[in-house]
Amino acid sequence: MKRLKNNRIILILAIALTFVFTLFLGTSQVKADANLKDGTYTAPFTVLKTGSTTASMANQFFKPTATVNVSNGKYSITVTTTGAQYIKGVTVNGQPVVESNQYEGTQEDLTYTQNSGADISQVAFQLHVPVIGAMNQTAQFQVQLENATLIKAAPSATTTATPSNPAATTTSSSTTPNNAVMPTTTTTKVVKTVTTVTKTTTTTNQDPSKRYVVLQSSGSSKSVANKFYTHIAQISKAKGSKDYKVTFNVKYKKALKIGSKAVKPVSVMGKKVPSSRIKYGQTSKDYTMSYYFYVKKLSSLNKVFKAQIHVDVPHVENATYTIRFDFK
Numbered sequence: 001m002k003r004l005k006n007n008r009i010i011l012i013l014a015i016a017l018t019f020v021f022t023l024f025l026g027t028s029q030v031k032a033d034a035n036l037k038d039g040t041y042t043a044p045f046t047v048l049k050t051g052s053t054t055a056s057m058a059n060q061f062f063k064p065t066a067t068v069n070v071s072n073g074k075y076s077i078t079v080t081t082t083g084a085q086y087i088k089g090v091t092v093n094g095q096p097v098v099e100s101n102q103y104e105g106t107q108e109d110l111t112y113t114q115n116s117g118a119d120i121s122q123v124a125f126q127l128h129v130p131v132i133g134a135m136n137q138t139a140q141f142q143v144q145l146e147n148a149t150l151i152k153a154a155p156s157a158t159t160t161a162t163p164s165n166p167a168a169t170t171t172s173s174s175t176t177p178n179n180a181v182m183p184t185t186t187t188t189k190v191v192k193t194v195t196t197v198t199k200t201t202t203t204t205n206q207d208p209s210k211r212y213v214v215l216q217s218s219g220s221s222k223s224v225a226n227k228f229y230t231h232i233a234q235i236s237k238a239k240g241s242k243d244y245k246v247t248f249n250v251k252y253k254k255a256l257k258i259g260s261k262a263v264k265p266v267s268v269m270g271k272k273v274p275s276s277r278i279k280y281g282q283t284s285k286d287y288t289m290s291y292y293f294y295v296k297k298l299s300s301l302n303k304v305f306k307a308q309i310h311v312d313v314p315h316v317e318n319a320t321y322t323i324r325f326d327f328k
Contacts, residue, residue, distance in 0.1 A: 035117055036075075036145060038154035041068040044147055045079055047123075048140040056139045058125065061086070066143045071154070075114050077143055084108035085256060088134075088224055089126035092141060102227065106253055117145045128224055210235060210301065210327050217306070217322040225309060225323050228252045228263065233327075238294060246301070247292040253285060258313045260287045266308035266320060268293040269300075301327045 045066035047059040061083030069076040081087060085106050090097045092112035101109040114121065121141045128134050210233050214226035234247040250263055261280055265273040273291055281288040295301065304326045312318050 036068070036070045036148060038070050038072065039150055040152040041070070041145075041148035041150055042066070043068055043149070044144040046142045046144075048120075048142050050122075050138045050140060052140075058083075058137070058139055068143065068145065068148060073115065075117060075145075076111060077114070077141075078109050078111040079141065079143075080107065080109050082107050085227055085252075086127050087125060088128055089221065091124045092121050094122075099222075106255075119143055119145055212325050212327045215304065215324040215326055217324065223321075223323045225263075225321070235298070241294075243294040243296055244298055245292050245294055247290055250289040251286050254282070254287060255285075261289070262287070262311060262313050263289055264310045264312065265291045266310050268307040269295075269305050301325075 043066050045062065045064055047056045047062055048054065049056045061081055063080040063082065067078045069078075083106070084102065087108075090110055093114065095112060097110040097112045099108055099110060101107075112121070119142055121143075123139045123141050125137045125139065126134075127137060211231055212229075212233060213231065214223045214229050215221065216223045228250050230249040230251060232249075234249075236245050236247075238245045248265075252258070252262070260282060265278060267273060271293065273293060277293070278289065278291045281290075304324050306322060306324050308320055308322050310320045
């Protein structure tokens with residue numbers, strides 16, 4: 001009886017240990033990283049809630065497919081957001097993403113890199129949402145690399161054969177008999193006189209357009225306003241003056257529903273922008289606004305300078321912001 005009881009205790013302990021090992025070892029198993037060959041792929045993409053397999057609310061603002069470029073084991077992943085107007089900054093696994101292919105302030109490509117084929121990456125968003133305002137959120141990017149589809153293979157290495165004696169392939173030899181009579185050829189050399197006409201252009205140190213980015217009031221990060229400025233300023237000589245006229249253009253989609261005069265320039269380089277220099281307009285899809293200011297020298301644009309804009313969205317936001325312009 002005692003042996004039977006002991007055997008029962010041993011059996012119970014064995015079952016318990018089996019359960020513990022199954023629980024801890026089983027749940028700690030991580031899906032092996034994908035091991036893709038060099039090339040370009042597309043893969044299913046989802047934004048998940050942090051620590052969950054449930055889609056985040058942010059998922060509705062991203063396209064469901066990612067582009068993956070693999071080179072020497074390094075993965076460069078590009079995802080596309082359709083809510084760029086709400087995003088002030090994004091980091092993936094602690095590193096800032098690279099922004100590109102911005103389209104009218106609402107769509108933008110975000111690219112990040114990783115050194116493995118892991119499906120899950122940790123994401124942090126800096127957002128500015130109408131009504132709610134500024135906020136920080138975390139999520140997970142899930143790129144199903146195991147379901148990736150190859151769209152372009154990496155070019156294979158090719159070896160170009162080099163002739164053992166390159167000179168032999170470019171040198172030809174002809175033999176003329178000793179008693180051969182060579183024909184006599186008279187060559188008349190014609191010298192053509194070319195007259196070069198140099199066109200003289202009068203320059204005024206004037207650049208008709210210059211590219212720029214809009215920065216936050218301090219630091220090197222881009223301002224939210226950068227998504228609405230067109231990044232190209234028109235520059236012309238002021239009439240009846242030695243000054244230069246610099247024009248900025250702003251454009252944002254009507255679909256944002258923030259009104260036709262949501263943005264108003266206040267000052268540039270410490271000088272007020274008169275209302276007479278501000279022009280509002282619209283197209284079938286966008287609201288537009290342009291304004292101009294004057295500088296005495298174009299070199300004034302070579303340094304980062306401050307400006308102020310007022311944002312007025314009824315029932316949402318009514319505030320003045322300091323931004324900076326950086327002409328590259």
